Structures are given as structure tokens and as C-alpha cells.
């Protein structure tokens with residue numbers, strides 16, 4: 001079985017969140033991200049082809065760390081595991097969803113937006129989580145404010161994160177990486193401009209290094 005990282009937040013500074021409408025697009029996007037220095041992908045379970053796309057990426061681009069996003073139920077978690085996912089991301093954190101994701105044995109980032117949700121995750125032994133939807137939930141100032149009372153929790157803020165605000169998040173001690181869809185604009189995918197996606201990935205890596 002492919003290896004699973006101890007820390008999902010420490011693999012890439014920017015986690016590409018991808019909504020794929022065609023299997024072949026998903027494979028090309030995965031290749032383009034790897035070429036640009038981002039060997040990880042959160043492929044969302046939001047389209048009918050998502051699970052097939054995960055299987056294709058697992059087969060054809062094994063060097064990318066493949067994650068499933070938009071995991072809403074324990075059933076989704078199991079389907080993603082079977083399709084080759086190596087980590088899971090959810091937008092929320094209900095007790096049954098946390099249990100279902102834990103049952104897969106994969107690392108996972110539950111979605112949180114309040115201190116109580118963060119504490120529910122910490123009580124379950126989960127210290128890495130998604131902060132979603134980041135910008136409208138208080139953004140970087142919110143994460144900064146909770147770093148002192150709950151320093152054990154580390155986040156991947158996602159939702160409204162852009163190249164302009166990503167550095168502010170990445171500078172926080174409780175942020176491991178940020179997530180966003182800006183690496184795969186629908187227009188570039190439509191034009192099959194995979195080099196354009198590689199360029200956006202490169203830019204994301206260098207903004208994180210700056």
C-alpha cells in the first residue's frame with residue numbers, strides 16, 4: 001500500500017482543492033500539479049466522476065498524495081478509501097463522520113469553524129483539521145485568536161483563500177498549509193492548459209517560500 005504521511009498539513013504549503021468533471025482532466029491536473037512542485041491533491045467528491053477520477057489518479061499518477069475532499073458521510077469515507085485515497089477532508093465534524101473517517105485508518109482533516117468543533121476534534125485525538133469556510137468564518141484573525149487558548153490544534157484554512165491572503169495565513173503558528181481552488185481555474189481546465197496549471201502551482205510554492 002502507498003505510504004501515508006504522519007502529517008497531512010506538512011506535505012505541501014498549498015493544498016490544491018480540485019473539482020473534476022472529466023476523469024482525463026483530473027489525471028492531467030494531477031500531473032500538472034506534480035510538475036509545478038505540488039505533489040498533493042484534494043479531489044472533491046462533488047461530481048459524478050470523482051471516484052473514477054480518484055482510481056485513475058491512483059493508477060496513473062501514483063507519485064501524488066491523493067486525498068478525497070467533501071467527505072460528508074461514513075459511506076463517502078469508505079468509497080474514497082476503496083478508490084485509492086490516502087487522506088480524507090470533510091467540511092464539518094459530526095461524531096458519526098469522525099468515526100467513519102477514523103474507521104478507514106487514513107489520516108483525515110475534519111472541517112471546523114468554531115472552538116467547540118475544534119475541541120470535539122481534540123477530544124477525539126485529532127490535532128490536524130481544516131478551517132472552513134476560512135474567510136467568512138473570521139479568517140486569519142480568528143485563527144490567530146484561538147492559537148493561544150488551543151495551541152494543540154493545527155489548521156488548513158480553506159474557503160476564500162487566495163494568493164493575496166495565503167501568506168497571512170501561512171505566517172500563523174497554527175497553520176500548516178492552506179487549501180484552495182485557485183490552482184485549477186475552470187477556464188484553464190476547459191482549454192486543457194495544463195502548463196498554465198503547472199505555472200500556478202509553481203507560483204503557489206514560491207509565495208509560500210517568500
Ligand code: 3PG
Pocket residue numbers: 017044069132158159160161179180181182
Ligand atoms: C473547499 O471545498 O475547500 C472550497 O470549495 C474551497 O473553495 P475556494 O478555494 O474556491 O474558496
